[in-house]
Amino acid sequence: MNHFEFAIIGGGVAGLCAAVFGGNKICVIERNNETGKKLLLSGSGQCNITHGGKMSDFLNNYGDNKKSHFVKPALFAFDNIAVTNFFIKQGIQIYHREDGKIFPQSMRSYDVREVLTKSIKEKIITNTTVINVTKNTQGFVIETESSAFTASKLLLATGGCSYPSTGSNGDGYKFAKSLGHTIIQPKPALAPIIIKNFRFANSAGISFRQVKIEIYRNEKRIHHGIGDVLLTHRGLSGPGILNLSRYVEPNDEIRIPIIDPKLESEIFRGKKILKNVLSDSGVPSRFVMQLLCQLEVPFDLPAAEISREIRKQLVSLSFIVEQIGNWNEAMSTAGGVAIDEVNRRTMESRIVPNLFFAGEILDIDGNCGGYNIHFALATGKLAAISATSK
Ligand SMILES: Cc1cc2nc3c(=O)[nH]c(=O)nc-3n(C[C@H](O)[C@H](O)[C@H](O)COP(=O)(O)OP(=O)(O)OC[C@H]3O[C@@H](n4cnc5c(N)ncnc54)[C@H](O)[C@@H]3O)c2cc1C
Structure with a gap:
């Protein structure tokens, strides 16, 4: 069985960003034949990465005060200036639209995915669907349809239920629940x-x-x-x-x-x-x-x-x-892994040591305007840094 220090299930924005900051002995396990299928669709293929303005205003875009409180450490550690600088350093020019939305200058989500994958290509395992996750004294056992991996630390970045054709069909909730987490009933968000x-x-x-x-x-x-x-x-x-x-x-x-x-x-x-x-x-x-x-x-x-x-x-x-509107129309998921069971400063589970969460799998959904991709990037980065520095 292949062993990884840090395994990431889900090659969406959150999982890919975690892999970029996650050190060497890692893998990203993705069910599709390519990563970031939802990212490619985002912003009608133009990818609204984040939003301009003050970060204190940013926090009001995730629903109630409890949610704003939870997202704060991740978003402040990787704020909108840091996110745009990250992409600029990777060679992507940035376009600040009048309404505050921030895009790659090329208006191509493909370019964003390229930045997130170019340094980690050999760590991505595609066409591999995880079907079960358990924990033993050595760490996590990740069963796929054809094999199994073990990992000392695990990040669940499997997304929510929106746009199931992109690979996010709610599997991550099953894994989180079987490991002891509470799942707040998922419900379509950003839906007509x-x-x-x-x-x-x-x-x-x-x-x-x-x-x-x-x-x-x-x-x-x-x-x-x-x-x-x-x-x-x-x-x-x-x-x-x-x-x-x-x-x-x-x-x-x-x-x-x-x-x-x-x-x-x-x-x-x-x-x-x-x-x-x-x-x-x-x-x-x-x-x-x-x-x-x-x-x-x-x-x-x-x-x-x-x-x-x-x-x-x-x-x-x-x-x-x-x-x-149904899951094929909703651009995000309300509900998911209960946030009071996750440490907002590290993204680590408060129930299962060495288990981390990032992105849409969490009970957080942002408004239109780049708030969801930014949340996925920021929590992916925070989870990776926390996991690798433990
Ligand atoms: C049409 C559309 C447009 C959008 N536009 C924007 C936008 O412009 N700006 C913005 O901020 N937000 C936008 N969003 C929302 C944003 O794209 C998501 O919030 C974000 O992509 C979530 O990232 P994630 O990594 O958490 O999950 P996902 O991107 O859903 O990635 C999860 C990954 O996990 C994989 N996976 C799931 N289960 C398994 C399993 N069992 N085994 C292996 N792999 C698995 C999936 O295949 C998937 O690749 C949009 C959403 C949609 C649907």
Whole structure:
């Protein structure tokens, strides 16, 4: 049986970055015939590596305070400046987009994978699916479909459940659970939302810029945010919706006020024609026409003549959630290995010594904007440094 000082299961961003910083006696075991299949798809093949701005703001992109607290040591040890410098040193020029997203200048995720693999090619074992992991007094026994390896230290970097065609099908949760870890029920995140009896299918493609999005459950507001919303054929998408999808459940109500409440009384006061005042207040004109048609309101009606009931429906859109997009649509996984069982300063298990975790397998999911790849890079690096310095 081949023995490794440090074995990494999963050749995605987290596993590859760990291997880059993981010393010599290591291996990366990957089920696919190539590494980084999900990385290649990321950012529509352009790979949004990280996000600009202050790291203190960065921390607000992982959900609640408990999550921000957990991600802090890894992200601060390999922050957005360090990540971009790492790629620059490896010969990749960096493009800072106006919206804060950071990409390789070439806009090719392939180049990012090349940087992460060029120094570790001989350590990667592809076409090898791990089927079981156990621990004995010597270390870990990693069973694959055709053989077995042993390792003194082990990193689980098998990703979550999103985009199973890229190789991440939740296997890592089975391994973590069998070694004694708690798995928070995985659920699609960064996913579009399918709406019951969606009445705006004809408006698919229309988007609202930086609108308020509120999620209600049993009439109580449970979350809210601000972001862009895109109407699809089946419901809602766009960064604002994707970021909130981690909180949404079937039958929740999503309210999107499309008119700023501060402007409402002014808009509906004058003699101006309704169609024009709505468009002037920023609602996309194609949408205004469809909305007025649906509500059977004449386009040329003066705004002040609208009934209270119609006005309510014009000002704020309300949708009932049928379901969240499935694993083939979700770009991340909410849930995973419980973070209170992992040391945030080392990424080592608090339950099994010498077992480490990195990337999407953990119960952490970031917003759109490069926060997930950055988290995978930073936790991969931290796990590798911790494992090899033990
Ligand atoms: C379409 C899409 C676009 C995205 N775009 C962006 C973006 O632009 N910016 C951003 O920050 N995030 C983006 N993300 C999210 C980001 O890509 C992931 O969060 C990140 O790749 C997770 O890295 P990981 O290494 O933890 O897991 P993964 O990349 O999923 O890697 C896990 C690896 O483990 C292997 N594996 C799993 N089980 C086994 C097993 N039993 N045996 C052997 N190998 C196994 C898998 O084959 C896989 O290669 C995107 C996601 C998707 C789906």
